[in-house]
Amino acid sequence: MAELKGVTGKIARVDLTTKTVSVVEPPEEVYRKFLGGSALGVYFLFKEGVVEPDVHPFSPENMLQFMIGPVTGVGPNARSITITKSGYNFISIATSGGRAASELKFAGWDGIQIVGKADKPVYLAIVDDNIEIRDASKLWGMDTQKAEVELLKAVLSPLEYRESILIEAELTPEWAALRPPKRRGIGAKRLAAAWVIGPGGENQVWYANVITEGARAHGRYGPGAVMGSKNLKGIVIRGTKGHRLADKAKFLEIAGQIQASEAKDYFWRSYGTAGIGARSANIEDAFPIRNWQWGAWADPENVRALEGAWMDIASFVKQVACPGCTLHCMYLTQVTSKDPLMDGTITDMPDWEAMGMVGGNLGYLELPEATPSDPFKGDHWDLAEFLAKNQYTTFLHDYYGLDYIEGGCLLALLMELRQRDLITPEDLDGIDLKWGDVHAVDAILKKIVAREGIGDVLANGTWEAAKYFSEKKGKPEIMNYAMTGHRYAQPAHDVRSPADKNALEYVTVSRPCEHTGGGGAAFKQGDWAAAIAGQNAKAAVDSLVYCLFAMGHWAGKTVDLLKAATGWTDFTEEDLGKVGARQYALCRLFDIHTQQIKDPKKEWDSLFPRRWFKDPLPTGAYKDAVAYEGDPSKLFDEALPAYWKERGWTEDKGIPTAETLKELGIDDIAEPIAAQHR
Ligand code: SF4
Structure with missing residues (x-):
């Protein structure tokens, strides 16, 4: 077969049951038809029979794929994508930023396909052609940040690891080890990268995600739960090869044009979706507020806490980007709050989905006793606390490895049921989940990731939780408050406002x-x-x-x-x-x-x-x-x-x-x- 360009022509198939690694080499016509990433991944779900109804999402027969494409590598705006059968029993396709995508190409792979189930916790260490299945018993139970650092240490020499800390010395050691080096873009210095799951994935919370660089996520449809079902804690990758290109000069010329165009993009370079997302959603009457009971605050001052420029002043630490990206939409922030639960937490600046789903949707942007229809009577310290609650809840989801769109949808459902006296604190193991109560959110998330008590029901998502309570209470109307589409969370875009989605x-x-x-x-x-x-x-x-x-x-x-x-x-x-x-x-x-x-x-x-x-x-x-x-x-x-x-x-x-x-x-x-x- 002629040597392929752009792609490597090789996908690693790892069978965790038999502890074997084989190489899948799709013919060129398959690459031309599907390119890579999502389309190629879905093709394999058909080819390998995962589409069949007797393949349970959490069975060894399900296949979890991490895929990249022909331009991933030295191309701009590199991302990776996971494809599998979701715990909800539908298709799961979830994309994420972060260096791991390019690292995989540099290691010589177009993707990793994981089947089977390990008999104890393991992680994959990929260094170019060499793929090892290693013991992860000591990592099981770890949050995503710590686990990622441990995996990086596993493939970096002490000197390299120390260098990555020194480069980012202004951050905590955990975060420092996760950040990319200062030089970015084409030719950026690379060390290693990892994808990990947290306790959410380990315990097969249906909406568990896969995290990289502390806060980037293969976020939706629960790839982390499938990973957990296979006893796979993480994948660490170190690639030292290049990206084989048919016409390198032309490729770099076009990539340079894309980056030059991005450099002039005021919108994305000014806080990404956080820039004006909150303000414009309020104008468009499309902000998820208290489980979509409102689409806008009568007083727009409520929303000022989530404007990019305001967040910048309140908590900005550092701007970061995916490889080859000049838009760099991610901002590291440090929470400032009078509440010791939240104060000092380092997390990323909430993007629009986080602002909506674990911000306005949870009643975080009003003072106690006020409703979204009331005038705002607070001051800038109150705004800081609004922001802190949003940041902290975003952090919790990343830390445990959970999708905050589904998480926010579920929490808002429970809060509305509580508001309407359709459930009581006893239904939530004594937790009184009211609008705006970040401590109650903290408590319920702990139960969910451990699948403890009512957490075992809530770990199966919004739709299942609504079904459970409607049957338990004999109140079918409870289903009316589940803001789900196809049994999965509706993201932070409303379809009632003509200015938002159809x-x-x-x-x-x-x-x-x-x-x-x-x-x-x-x-x-x-x-x-x-x-x-x-x-x-x-x-x-x-x-x-x-x-x-x-x-x-x-x-x-x-x-x-x-x-x-x-x-x-x-x-x-x-x-x-x-x-x-x-x-x-x-x-x-x-x-x-x-x-x-x-x-x-x-x-x-x-x-x-x-x-x-x-x-x-x-x-x-x-x-x-x-x-x-x-x-x-x-x-x-x-x-x-x-x-x-x-x-x-x-x-x-x-x-x-x-x-x-x-x-x-x-x-x-x-x-x-x-x-x-x-
Ligand atoms: S930094 Fe943001 S805009 Fe740039 S590639 Fe990553 S996710 Fe996309």
Whole structure:
């Protein structure tokens, strides 16, 4: 086989049951069809039979994949992506920033596929071609920060480890060891990188994530729980090889253009999504406040605590970035609070999702006894405490290794049930979980990660918790307060506000209720063809694999960069779109088949919050707004079938037709499954 460029042509398959490592070498046509990352990972879930319903998410037969793409390595905005069957029994695709992505390429791998289950806790140590399965008994039970440091020490010499501490001497030793060296970008000095799980993953909390660099996460759909089910604590990688490119000069020229464009990006370089996210969400009436009971504060002063510039003054420590990124959206901060529980904690500046889901959503941005409809009567010290609670709760999720979108959704559900006297403190093992109470949040999260008492129920997420309480209390209306889509948390974007998302985005995105699926403006205009093109383009981003936040800077250059990496000179924009279309068709079939859904619209597609249609926004610019004029049939019986038709899927069930699968060139793996569900 001719030597491949861009990709390495090798994926490591690690079987933890047999303690063996083998090498999977996909042919070039598979790379051309799927590129890498998410699309290639989903392809393998079909090829290896993980899509079948008898493969339990936490069984040894499930496959957990860490994948990168042809431009990951010395390319800009490098990210990695995990693909597996989620503990919720649907597709799990989760992307993360951090150096580990490039490190994997430099070690000579396009991905790692983990199957089986170790008989005791282990971690993987990858140094170039050498992959060792090592004992992790001493790391089991450790939080994510400590565990990551221990893994780095395992592959770095004492001198190298000491150097990394000295470079970042202003931080705590734990954080110092996790930060990238000062020189970044192409040619940056590299040491090693690691992915780890915390106690959340070890105890198979369904929404446990995988953490790197202290606060970067393969955040959603619980890859950490699958990792924990395999007794795998972490993966540490050290790569010393290069990134083999077809046309190095061209590749570096285009990469340089992307970085130069990013350097002029005022929005991302000014605190990332934290910059103006809070203020604009309040203007758009789309801020998750108290489990989406409000979309805006009557007094915008409440939200000032979460504006980038204000957070900068209150708690900024240091700005950091992924390899080759000039946007550097991540900010390290140190919590300032009168409360010793929180004061001094080092964490990252909450991004928009954290601000929404474990900020406004938990009632952290009002004074006691005030509601979001009241004027703000506090001072800047009160604002500092609002911010501290948001930062600290973000930190707790990272520290334990939990998705704060699902975590925030669950906590807000419980707080609203408490507000409405639908549950009591006794239902939560004596914890009185009220709006704004960070100590109660601290206590309940401890129970969840340990699966102790009621924590064992709550560890299975928002939907299961609502089901449990509605049955226990004999009150079916409790389900109305679960703000989930496809049984997973709705992220911090509202569908009632016309300025935010169209509900069909959440309904159709390739992983359940994902907020970065693409096609936003076209969805609002009802232009399904353009919306689908946007979704396909985003799926291609996750297959290449680079950062969504940089997508605008890659526009018009992506295919040329890919060509320079791979040497596929005949590759076109249309080919790129087809990669996304393949991912969408396969993800749709995965969810339908693995759950053995007979009536997709009833059992799956319409599993969205009643609040979207029945609880109008009570205040703000879009007061009284609801989704789809309050009529779910306009969404599920009119818009959705039209979207499916545009995709070449059946209009009654949304199953890709035989012609569509053939046209996409995936009929060999997908048609036998699709035929069972049409
Ligand atoms: S924008 Fe942020 S997440 Fe994206 S590559 Fe840059 S630093 Fe990483």
